[in-house]
Every structure is written in C-alpha cells, then in structure tokens.
Amino acid sequence: MNVVVAGAGTIGSLYAAHLAQVADVGVLTRRDEHARTLNEHGLRVSGRADFTARVHASTDPDELGGADLVIVACKGGDLELLAAQLAGRFAGATLMTVQNGLGAEEVVAPRGDWPLLSAVTFMSGTRRADDHVEYVLDTATWIGPFRDTSAADAEAVAALIRSSGLRAEAFPDLRPAQWSKLIFNATVNTVAALTGLPHDFHFAEGMLGELVHGLVDEGKAVAAAAGVELSEDPWEMNVHATRRGHAHYPSMLEDVSAHRPTEIELIAGSLVREAERRGVAVPLHTTLYRLVKAKEASYS
Amino acid sequence: MRVAIIGCGAVGSLFAANLARLDDVEVWAYDAYGAHVDAINAHGLRLSGAGEVVGRLRATAVPGELPPCDFGIVATKAMHTSSAIAAAAHAFADGCVATVQNGLGNEEAIAEHVARVIRGTTFPAGRLLAPGHVQWDVKGDTTFGPFEPKPAPHAEVERLADACTRAGMPAKAVADARGPQWRKVIFNAATNPIGALTGLTHGRVCERPDLRALVSGLVDEGKAVAAAQGIGLDADPEELIDHAAKPEVAYDHKASMLQDVEARRTTEIDYLNGGIVRFGREHEVPTPLNQAIWALVKGVEQSWTK
Secondary structure, three states: OEEEEEOOOHHHHHHHHHHOOOOEEEEEOOOHHHHHHHHHHOEEEEEOOOEEEOOEEEOOHHHHOOOOEEEEOOOHHHHHHHHHHHOOOOOOOEEEEEOOOOOHHHHHHHHOOOOEEEEEEOOEEEEEEOOEEEEEEOOOEEEEEEEOOOHHHHHHHHHHHHHOOOOEEEOOOOHHHHHHHHHHHHHHHHHHHHHOOOEOHHHHOHHHHHHHHHHHHHHHHHHHHOOOOOOOOHHHHHHHHHOOOOOEOOHHHHHHHOOOOOOOHHHHHHHHHHHHHHOOOOHHHHHHHHHHHHHHHHHO | OEEEEEOOOHHHHHHHHHHOOOOOOEEEEEOOOHHHHHHHHHHOEEEEEOOOEEEOOEEEOOHHHOOOOOEEEEOOOHHHHHHHHHHHHHHHOOOEEEEOOOOOOHHHHHHOOOOOEEEEEEOOEEEEEEOOEEEEEEOOOEEEEEOOOOEOOHHHHHHHHHHHHHOOOOEEEOOOOHHHHHHHHHHHHHHHHHHHHHOOOHHHHHHOHHHHHHHHHHHHHHHHHHHHOOOOOOOOHHHHHHHHOOOOOOOOOOOHHHHHHHOOOOOOHHHOHHHHHHHHHHOOOOOHHHHHHHHHHHHHHHHHOO
C-alpha cells in the first residue's frame, strides 16, 4: 500500500507518521528544507503517541512514485497551488481531501479524474518542528464518498487509518458531518481569533456563550436551507469541547497570534457565501468574518 | 467658587489646569495616582500642545481631604465612577456634580451618591506625558445640561459652563444634553471596538467597505435606541466618522480602546456598546451587533486573566 500525504502541516504530519506504521508513505512538502529534514530524521510524534516514523519526502510529486491513496491535507489557502501540482499525476490513486470548510473537493476535482473521497477531521495537534508533531486530540476523521467512490471505499480508507492508530469513521453521506463541523469551526475559530481566548468555558456561558449560540443558530438556518440534516448539534459539540478539561487553541487563533494568513475564507467565508446563495441572513457570521479579515489586513 | 476634579487624568487635567487660571475659582483635584498628585502640588499642573498652561491647584489622593465644593467634575474612566464618587460625595453635599466622561451610565452612578447631577459631554483630548504634565492634543467643546432624574438647577449649570468658557474650555449650558452625549457614544461605540478587535487605525477601518458597513450597522442600532428615547442627535455620527477618517484629521489615530487592549487595560466597552445594549433593552430596541461586539471585547479582556 502506497500513500502520499500532500501537505505536511499538523494534520498532514499526523497522518503521515501514523500511516507509515502500516504503509509506505510519501510526503509532499512545500519547502526543500522541510523534505530534507524529514528524510534525514524521520517524523517524530509525541503527546498521545510516541514514536518516530520513516517517511520519504519531497517537494516534487514525481519523486514520490505512484500511490494508491493521496491524502490532501494542506491548509485551505495552499489548496489551489497544491491541486495544480497534483494535476496529471498519481493516476490510479484515490484522492481524499481533508480540509476545513466547504469546497475543497470542488477545487481538486477539475485537476484530474481520480476517484474522490471527502473527509473532515476533528483530531488536532501542535507542530513542534518540521520533523516533530505533538498529537493532542485523538478525535476521529470522518470520511464519505464524493466522486466515483462508494461507502465501501470510504470504509476501506477509514479502516486503513484506524489500523495506523488514529480514529476514523466512514459515512454514506459526509455532508451532515461536514456541515456540523463547518458551523462549529466558523463559530469557534473566529471567536477565538478575535478574543484571544482558547476554546474554554467562556464559549459556553455568559455573554460570549450567547454570541456563540447565536452564531450556531445562524449556521443551522443555512444548513436547513441547503437541505442538510446535521449529524451533530454544533452547540453541543461546543459545550462538550469546552469540558474536555484542557484549553484547546483553535488554529485560527494560532494563525493570528503568529501573524499568519488564516483559513477565514474557507471556513467563515464559505458559510457566509452559502448563506447568501440560499438567501439566509447571517449578520453575526458576516460581522465576525469581516473582523477576522480586517485583523489579517492589520498585519499583512 | 470651588471646583473639585474627580479623576485628574488627561481630560480631568485639562479642566483642572485651565480652571485654575481663573482668579475666582479655587481648584482641587482628587486622583489615585500618587506621583501625579505629588507633582501637581510641588510644581503645578502643566499642559503643553494645544495650549501652554501651568495651573496652581491643590491635589490629593485622599478623598477625605476635599473641602465642601460648589462643583465636581468627574473625569475618571467610566469603570471607576462609582468608587470615586462614593469616596468624594461628602464634598458635594451642597454642590452639583458634572460628568465629562465617555459612555452611558455615569450620571446614574453619580446620582446614587449626590443630589444634583449635570450631564456632560466633552470633546477635548490629551494624554498624560509624565506626573504633573499633560499633552493637550485636541481642543473642543463641552456641553452641560441637567441629569433629568436628579437635575442641577439651570442657573448652576450655566455658572459651571461660564467658568469653563472663561478658562479657555468652551462650554454650553443646554436644557437637554443627551443629543451630544449620544452622538459621541454612538461614534465611539461604532468605531473604537472595531479598532480594538482588528488592530486597525480609524482611517483603515473606514476605507474597508465591508468594515465601514459594519460600522454603519452599529451606528444604526445606536440611532434607533436614541430615537426610542426621544433624543435628537445634534449631528449625524456617520458624517463625524467619515470626517475623522480623513488623512488630515484622524486617519492614523489608534482608538483609545485599541490602546487599552494593546496595554491590556480594562476597556470602556461596558459603557459604550454595553450601554447601548442596556438602553436598547429598556426601550425594546434590538441591538444584536452591539451585543456581539460587546461580548467579543469582554472576551478579549477575559483572555488576559487566564
């Protein structure tokens, strides 16, 4: 089994290191130095697991050989560029996108005729170095068919991921899960990025809890208008997550703290645009979307 | 005539030093900042910038030292109003107390401790450069009027306005001072927290069309709450916002709330957007955007104490 993980951020690194326990793994990186470090030192996982995996890394997809499965795990902002790099390559492979928000599949789909799976992941980690990722939350990756794939194909990849030590689950239709996560993310990430608060009890009570509740309600109205029945109530996901006992720093908060571009377009942006398409008013999401974009502008 | 400034920060110092120039006014200042108090007593209170003034006055950090006064001018940050006036109220048993503070709710807090209250709104601005020395950045007008539930007599309001005007701080006494107050509150509530949340200066907030639309959304809610109370604004906050965004006016100005957030100081959000939300609730006017902004800035403050 040959797996290529395209994008070696936190999530990509977690897949690559774990899958390397059960498959041959190639890692497509953006920087030469990153690939060199991985090839020399392997990829270390700490936190919930503790091991160092051997992977083959390169910035050139042609150097990675063929693949049965390509996991596209880059950040939303890097997706266009990465999809262009994949065009015409990895014939015979199944591609699986793992991105926040909506629309990653549509970006990748025109670039080739691979069978496509779509996925969302709830696991999280922290990048310690190019060759070291800390595995923080061992929550699942959810996988569903997107194009020329079946529920059985989704289950096969889920089984592979499970055998590597991560959690995964297959669904006949991913949209209910994808939308649940989108609403959760568009809410929690923007509030965290603007306040500087990690995802803790403040999000479930008092004034901020009210705001979070209002944002979730707007998201639910958009999902209803899109004909999607949510797999989980994003408000309950929020409350549950704040009771985990330790404070999680959502990626958008980490991005603004480090003055990096955020995934605002893919997360809140896709929700706001979907709402507009469906004629649903989302004044709170629109407000937070604008504020985060402006905050990005203040440092870029 | 004896006047005590309660809270002698930047704005309080502008009133204190200027009023102290008048022969017929004796000025006292109460402030918790000991070094500032000591410097004022040793060398006088110096203003530079829009005017060069050295005012001779008595300053104290001990409110019990304040003698009986004809007037108080409260100029603390809004979150300190209650504690400051509670400590100083004895000096105004026979006097009137005016506020020149930002936001909504200061008059109500003062009225819990004194009998005759003057609603005030002031536009001059400055900043403390060193103990005893304040930079006078902007000159501007002040409007005084009675605080309706516990009003000061109109003659007293006029007397205070006249003294300020003669001292070089132009002030008007009016029958209803809520228009200027709400105009300033709406302006501040629509722009300050946007700067604080995004890190952008006033001009950069206004040149982003999507963000300028958000500012208008906040302004519209504030106007609706003012209208529900029968308050006529003396100017359109939208025009003031666009005026301030001009390069030669305040394009590069970092809102005081942004400065507060950068220095991790508690902001005045409870008295700006929080005040609009509270008055909105009382008059059944929905203010969802102001409430969202209020919650976000409170969240910013909460993030410092973790």
